[in-house]
Amino acid sequence: MAACSSLLFRLLLVLLTFSDSTVQILGLGVGINYGQIANNLPSPSRVSYLLRSLNISRVKLYDADPNVLVAFSNTNVEFIIGLGNEYLQNMTDPIKAQNWVLQRVQPHLPQTKITCITVGNEVFKTNDHQLWSNLLPAMQTLYNTLVDLGLDKQVAVTTAHSLDILSVSFPPSAGVFRQDLGEYLHEILNFHAQIKSPFLINAYPYFAYKDNPNDVSLDYVLFQPNQGSVDQMTNLKYDNMLYAQVDAVYSAIKAMGHTDIEVRVSETGWPSRGDENEVGATPENAGLYNGNLLKRIEEKQGTPAKSNVPIDIYVFALFNENLKPGPVSERNYGLYYPNGTPVYNIGVQGYLPELVDPSASTKNGFSVFILLILVIAYIISS
Structure with a gap:
């Protein structure tokens, strides 16, 4: 019987191999930015499989x-969706805002979990x-539309x-907003406090380095072992720049009278x-930054000033995007090439299904079925 079990185990392994089901799945408490400024990306259905194979359950889109x-749909993946800066003026009109929600958001609920809308990106x-002046009115109008439709709680x-x-x-405790943005940010913060929504920042220690x-110490920005720095005003020690940047934003928010708003990192990479x-x-360096960052996220770390609040981070980006304008770096932030190959090793492995001929898929499925029948027959005869 032991020999039969051993043989059965080997046959099942073969069966799994033939059916392409051996996928390494690692749980990651991280979000991912899914940019699409490219002409060579895999289809969204294949991307859906890739992200689920990585157990990534939070995605940020720019549209x-x-x-x-x-x-x-029906994947339990949570989405942040975006409204481009070009839509802000339209979103100040209640009718246009309602039409956008009715056409772009409501049809996908609840089968696709849309949890947040970003109104504009890096407007300031x-x-x-x-555009600066339109930002808050657009946010308010969109929020009021969600309230009217009963969607504001989700x-x-x-x-x-x-x-x-x-x-x-720097130091983080001295963080303050630019003076020319004061009037805009003060009202935006009041809005966040009122509706209890997060304050999002795109933070890239890479730029500082x-x-x-x-x-700037490379080890300090890459989360590598280093001496770190101490904020003399708080005696808090920082061993990486990203956490210092987040706490600087918290300090700037506090300087405007708010301690009730959560800061989240909507982009870093x-x-x-x-x-x-x-x-x-x-x-x-990219592998070290993102690999070390993922370890911190898995440990549910908070920043030194908010040690009891695990930092919420969306990594930029899922794929290299070959049509992005600007310097070469802009087209090379991806964790993956468009063919599903990792750009570098960060200790996780996902699976992007190949494009297959439907007839070939049918033949493979039939072969797997026959093999399964043979395994069952062998068990019965033993």
Whole structure:
């Protein structure tokens, strides 16, 4: 009987191999940015399989692509969807805001879990003061639309900011917002406090290192062992730049009178390639940054100033995007190449199903079925 069991085990392993079911699944408490500025990306249905094989259950989009939202229906993957800056003026109109929600959000609920809408992205990084003025009214109008439709309890409203909204970021306890943004951010913070939505920042220690490689410790930005730095005002020790940046934002928010708003990192990452002047953009550094970051997230770490609040992070990005404008680094932030191959090793392995001929798939399925019948027959005869 022992010999029969051993043989059965070997046969089942063969069966699993033939049916392409051996996928390593590692749980990750991390979100991922799914950018699509490329012409060579796999279909959303294949991406859905890849992310589920990685057990990633939180995705951030930059739009409300219905192809993606349909591909992830009934998967329990939570989505942040985006409204581009070009839509902000329209979103200040209640009728246009309602039409957008009715067309782009409501049809996908509840089968696709849309939990948040980002209204604009890094609006204050632009020099468009009209856009600055439209941001809060657009957020308010969209929120009021969700209330009217009974969706406000399941879908939050926020926006994502670049870290350069800070005029001071070090030491973290001295963090303050830029003076020219004061009137805008004060009202936005009041809005967040009122509706209990998070304050999102896109934080990239890579930029600080690239601009000052002689003064910024590479180990400090890569979460590698280092001496760290102590905030003399709080005596809190920081062993990495990202956590210091997050706490600087908390300090800036507190300076505006709020201690009731959660800061989340909507983007962070490291490029695997760059131009000659983009110091540090290598696969090795990208692997260290994202690999070490994932370990911190799995440990549910908080920042030194908010040690009891596990930091909520979305890594940028899922794929390299070959049509993104700008320096070489912009097209090389992905954890994966579009063919599903990892750009570098960060200790996780996912599975992107191949594009197959349906007739071949039928033949393979029939072969697996026959093998299964043979295994059952062998067991009965033994």
